[in-house]
Amino acid sequence: MFEPKPHAVVVGGSLSGLCAGLALVREGWTATIVERATGEPPGGAGLGLDRGLLGRVTGVDAGRIPVISGNRDSAAWGLVRQFLLEVALGTAGIEFTESTTVNGMQEPLEPGRISIDSTQGALTADVVVGADGVYSVTRRFVAPDHPAAVYAGYMLWRGLVPEAEVPGGLDGRGRNLEIHSAPGAQLVVYGVPGADGRTDPGHRRVSFAWYDASRTDLLRQTGCVQGDAVVATLGNDQLSAELTGELGRLARRNWPSPWDRCIGWGVSHGEVFGTPVAEYLPSRLVRHRAVLVGDAAHVATPMTGAGFRNALLDVAALAGALRGASGADVPAALGRYEQERLPLARELVSSGMSWGHSYLSAI
16 A cells, blocks of 8 residues: 655744755655745855765765865855755655745644745645744744744854955955954854865855844844844844944054955945844753744854754754654654754854853953
């Protein structure tokens, strides 16, 4: 007798969600990936990428993703997402649905299933995987008593600047990740491939993350932080001319060449956005048949440099736990996933919190 494959609904079509869909299909599942945005989601900058781990978890030929290799492999978020999406769209067993907002989920009347409520109607599955990031809707179901990521007390100015636009060039820099400090601020900067994937000097981009602890009032005034919760990023269109002028002056004063010129160009040409740093220390990762991975599960400061790597480790553990599981086996499998990943997730977030406390106490 034909037994249908177990089915997962993955909430969120960014990196974690696409990886979750690919990994589950490898284990004999089918997956519907539900994404709120249309086209490429806004935002994104650079990230460290372990292509070997990505390939092992998802089965993709991750060596095709362009990176800048120095003291680590650095990639561009948009290029990684584009690559994973193209693979997912060509993978049997994966359905990708965009322009779909998930409003919540519930335990349906049918035993052994779970449903999401979306703008495309109800979707029912054996498992719902919450890969919907910092502002996760799935987390509200899994941890209703602790649903929101909280403001860490500082923010990041982030951007991508084409190398060819940096006045005077990069002086041979851009291959290695660099960290610089100034009063009340830190800068993490490194090269990533260009928008067309080119990695040769002159055609790369510079990804910068400028830690700034002096903007809490701005974040509250613009509604990015409400109470203790982080609810939005600060778009370039929300930055006044006075603020962009100030950021340009601070870049020239605080950061060494060529990064002063690089960030100055980014600020003056609208290639910067603000991200309140959020933290989420989980107490659980699973409820009923809903499970969290990536930033939906745990949110640590980007200074840990381990966000996407830990999302991949989440996905690997989840796929392993669900291997061969269906029907009544699923809750126990999800329990094994939580038992494996929850202590490690809490350790990651706690480590980031300690860094943040040290950073803020030094100001």
